[in-house]
Each structure stands twice: as structure tokens, then as C-alpha cells.
Amino acid sequence: MNKEQVTARYRTPDGLPVDIAIFTITSHAKPGSYKMLADRKLEVLLVRRSARSSAFPGQWALPGGFSSESETLAEAAYRELQEETNIGADVHIEQVKTVYYPGRDPRGWMPSVLYCALVNEDRLRAISPDTDADEAKLFELDEALRLNLAFDHKELLNDALTFIQTKMMTTTIAKEFLPRTFTIRELYQVIQTVVPDFQEDIANFKRNLLTTKTRQGLIREAIGSDGEPLTTDRNSNRPAQLYEFADYEPRISIYNSGMF
Amino acid sequence: MNKEQVTARYRTPDGLPVDIAIFTITSHAKPGSYKMLADRKLEVLLVRRSARSSAFPGQWALPGGFSSESETLAEAAYRELQEETNIGADVHIEQVKTVYYPGRDPRGWMPSVLYCALVNEDRLRAISPDTDADEAKLFELDEALRLNLAFDHKELLNDALTFIQTKMMTTTIAKEFLPRTFTIRELYQVIQTVVPDFQEDIANFKRNLLTTKTRQGLIREAIGSDGEPLTTDRNSNRPAQLYEFADYEPRISIYNSGMF
DNA sequence: CTAATAGTGTCTGTGAGACATTATTGA
DNA sequence: TCAATAATGTCTCACAGACACTATTAG
Numbered sequence: 227m228n229k230e231q232v233t234a235r236y237r238t239p240d241g242l243p244v245d246i247a248i249f250t251i252t253s254h255a256k257p258g259s260y261k262m263l264a265d266r267k268l269e270v271l272l273v274r275r276s277a278r279s280s281a282f283p284g285q286w287a288l289p290g291g292f293s294s295e296s297e298t299l300a301e302a303a304y305r306e307l308q309e310e311t312n313i314g315a316d317v318h319i320e321q322v323k324t325v326y327y328p329g330r331d332p333r334g335w336m337p338s339v340l341y342c343a344l345v346n347e348d349r350l351r352a353i354s355p356d357t358d359a360d361e362a363k364l365f366e367l368d369e370a371l372r373l374n375l376a377f378d379h380k381e382l383l384n385d386a387l388t389f390i391q392t393k394m395m396t397t398t399i400a401k402e403f404l405p406r407t408f409t410i411r412e413l414y415q416v417i418q419t420v421v422p423d424f425q426e427d428i429a430n431f432k433r434n435l436l437t438t439k440t441r442q443g444l445i446r447e448a449i450g451s452d453g454e455p456l457t458t459d460r461n462s463n464r465p466a467q468l469y470e471f472a473d474y475e476p477r478i479s480i481y482n483s484g485m486f
Numbered sequence: 487m488n489k490e491q492v493t494a495r496y497r498t499p500d501g502l503p504v505d506i507a508i509f510t511i512t513s514h515a516k517p518g519s520y521k522m523l524a525d526r527k528l529e530v531l532l533v534r535r536s537a538r539s540s541a542f543p544g545q546w547a548l549p550g551g552f553s554s555e556s557e558t559l560a561e562a563a564y565r566e567l568q569e570e571t572n573i574g575a576d577v578h579i580e581q582v583k584t585v586y587y588p589g590r591d592p593r594g595w596m597p598s599v600l601y602c603a604l605v606n607e608d609r610l611r612a613i614s615p616d617t618d619a620d621e622a623k624l625f626e627l628d629e630a631l632r633l634n635l636a637f638d639h640k641e642l643l644n645d646a647l648t649f650i651q652t653k654m655m656t657t658t659i660a661k662e663f664l665p666r667t668f669t670i671r672e673l674y675q676v677i678q679t680v681v682p683d684f685q686e687d688i689a690n691f692k693r694n695l696l697t698t699k700t701r702q703g704l705i706r707e708a709i710g711s712d713g714e715p716l717t718t719d720r721n722s723n724r725p726a727q728l729y730e731f732a733d734y735e736p737r738i739s740i741y742n743s744g745m746f
Numbered sequence: 747c748t749a750a751t752a753g754t755g756t757c758t759g760t761g762a763g764a765c766a767t768t769a770t771t772g773a
Numbered sequence: 774t775c776a777a778t779a780a781t782g783t784c785t786c787a788c789a790g791a792c793a794c795t796a797t798t799a800g
Binding site: 236237238239240241242293294295296297298299321323324325326327328334335337339395396397398417423424425426431434435438440441444476477478479480481482483486 | 497498499500501502552553554555556557558559581583584585586587588594595597599655656657658677683684685686691694695698700701704736737738739740741742743746
């Protein structure tokens, strides 16, 4: 096909929707007279479609909307995020994939560019159902996947999940779910929350992370303004050392265990 | 924005182009009286835009075209591949990303869904310039990136390159560039051709690949119909053992050197 | 013989995994 | 003191990296 014979001769899409899977990890403190590690759960934000919708009325769906000619796709995703939450700037947003196949949307030729956002729970205090009449709610992931979601959003949600699971193991995005400084155990919990398959002795996890040559520069001890190492007692009575991610994205390989 | 108020109220894109970066690795035998390893080069297929094009006439570009309502995006990419080459079915195609920002195409609101294809040189014997008048040519990657490509195709090509480099190290796509059975050295060359940073003693590379527990099941010895191991002398006078990929995609992590 | 690649062997230091043990805090 | 998490220690085996060395083939 020749790119020159464009709009005149060919039908054009009916829009270019952008959908976004907004993930967060919530921690629920366990009751008890002693301080214990919080339960962490991976949750995703869904919105309920209006009862008057022409397609999938009343069903839960990923937040989304149409991108416009005057904005980038990431800007459109960001705008959707803003409309459903009250999160400010510098949120981590990544494009997952773009889908289209005939029949995926009863309203016509509707591709969808899928984004995902990783949001720290601290920044998701109030989910503002906003001016829109639509309802927005965080669901635990399993629950969300059991719902009868609108469109092909169940597949999209699964794709987004696989995407962040891969990223969780191969990049430092765990930091998006953590405060700037965190304990080793918190990091470990976040990884396990997103990737339940990840099972490892925490003592070894810690040693491998901190004392291993190939992982030098990944995280470092958090140092306070007084030059002393920072600690926290938010997870236990005994204070724990705080760490922070350094600016290093390791490159890994299946061919030589470790980095290259 | 509400998804219901669609085509009537909003401007729609002028098309949904799909562009495709078709990569191949060519081997060029070195002259000499002894058998030597071939030089391998990563190359990409570009097409020259017609001199009568309204946009970027005469410049080189990634092959691409408009997807239609009746096909998936991957089908559109595959169709483009077919139009520029004579490659049959089961070609490895992957979606890289989708881009749009105002002004990226002088013809209007044109996003682009970028795919990449990895093609074994054996299957790319004749690049059929086809019925189209447009010229198609393989370029070495460095050369392609030095050209003044049409649109934002230099960025797209860079994105596609980064994409396959990551995939080369973290998945078994090396097989797309290799015959079904290959020598360890050929695998090593393919990896290095795509990712020049990958430098490792080949003796260790081989041992790590073959004798290491965490990489069991990645490749295996190729066995002939007579039950004997297969060898080849295509790279040297001394025959070398042939291997093949098993069906195993390892999962790797930055947190614990190796698989999980 | 030679020139090339294929393949083996060896040694050392580091890391992974499986534990067991001790330390520290608030209630 | 107790209940919880934090932190350290120890032992073994696997593995990565460096390197030297031998083997095989066609010409």
C-alpha cells in the first residue's frame, strides 16, 4: 500500500482510545499487640461504566478515553489517570501494547493503546470519583480478574499484569511501590506481592543484594543529614536499616548468569 | 472523557499506520584458503519513498502502511512484510511500541504502531521489490542510522534496535537468526552481532551454557536420525557439534543472579 | 607441515542455598 | 518475659573467569 493515498480513499479509525491499568500495592496492618509486617496486596483501579452506556453498561472496566490529535499517547494516559485519581505529577507510566482486532469494540474500529501506571499507595489517599458520575474503586487483582469486565479488558488486564511482573524482576520499578527509603524486607514483600513465584530465603536475599559484586550499585544504605544510617521501626519493634535505590539499571542475560 | 460520545463529536485519526523494522543477520564468508568464521552483520530493510511522495520524497524509510478495520495490527505488519519481501509464513513478528505526538507526520493525525521482524537470512534470498515501484534494500545498521530517514523513523529504528537487544539477552530469539541446528560459536556470534557489548570468553560461554544447572533445558545437542550427534564443518575444517534450542524460556531477575 | 576452529582441563575466588543462631526493641 | 522482626554466621557445592593446553580437519 502506498502511504500517499490516505484519508481520501481509506476508512479511518473511529478513534484512538488509551486505556490504563493503574496498579498500587496497599498495606494492611495486621491487628495485634505487637508490631508485625503489614499484609500487602496488589490492587488495580477499575471504573464502573454508566448504566446508560451503549456498550457494556454497568460493567467494570479499565479507565480509558480517547486520545486527541493535540496530545501524545502518554499525555492521554496521564490525563485519564488524573481524571480517576488525584495523583500529581511524576507518576510512573509505561506503554504496554496496542491491540486491535475486528469486533473488539461494538462501536466500531477501535484500537486501544494500553498503558500501565504504578502508584505508591501514599499518593493514592483519596481516589476522587471526580466530577464524573462514574464510580472508581480499587480491586484486589484476583478479584478484578474474576469480574466480568467490559470489552476485552480482562485480557488487557492480564497483559498489563504480565508486563509489570516481568518488569518487576528485570528492572528497578519496585521503587514505584515503595517509599524513597525502605527496608530490605519491604522490598522483598513488594517483589513477592507482584510475583508470587519469587520465593527465596530472606537472609540470602539480603546478603546477595548487598554483598555481591555484580549487584553493587543497585541499592545503597540510606544516610540521614547527620551522616548516620537511617532506620525505621514501622515494621517491628526492633529498628531496621533503611536503603534506597541507586541510579543503576542492571542489564541481565539468560546466557551468563548475572549482568554483562 | 466518556467513551460513549464518539465519532460524532470528536475528530478521529487520519489512519492507523503500521511500520515494521525487518532485521536480518547476513554472513559474509571471508576469502582465504582456509575455512574461517564468516563475518556477521546486522541489517535492516528500508524502502525508498517515491519521488512523487508528498512527504519526504526520495528518502529512505521503514516499510509501512495503513492497517484496516478488517485486520489485526499483527496482520497488517505481516502484510507489509510480505509486500517488501518474499518470506513465507511463520516469521517472528513482535510489536515494539506505538507512537504519536503532534507534528510527527505532515499529513495529519498519524500514530504509528511499530513492529519488528527477525528474519533468518536463509529465508531472505530474494528481496522482491515487488510490483511496487519502490526500491527496497538491506542496510547495515550503522549505515541505516546515518541516513536521513523519513518521518521520525530514525527514532523508531533506534527503538526497535534497543528492543531486540534486550530480547536477545533475555529470551531465546537468537534462534530466529540461526538455522535450526547451530554451533555454539554461531550462537555466540549472533548474540555479539546484535549486542556488541556482550563479551565473554567463548570457552566459558560454552561451559556455562551446557554444564550449568540453571541453564539446563535451554539448548541441547542435536541428534540425527541415526541417533548420533550431528556435526557440521561449515565454519572450520574440524567439524563442530551442532545444538538446538529446547523449548524453554528462562525467567531471570536482577535480584538473584540467575533464574527463579 | 600449517592455519584455522573445536574442544578440554585446571585453578581460584565468589556466590547461592540451606540452615542455625544471636540481637533488639516495646509492651 | 514475650513476640515479633533484624541481623549475623557457617558450611557446602556450584559456578564464573582466566588461561593454558590439546585435538581435528583440509589443503
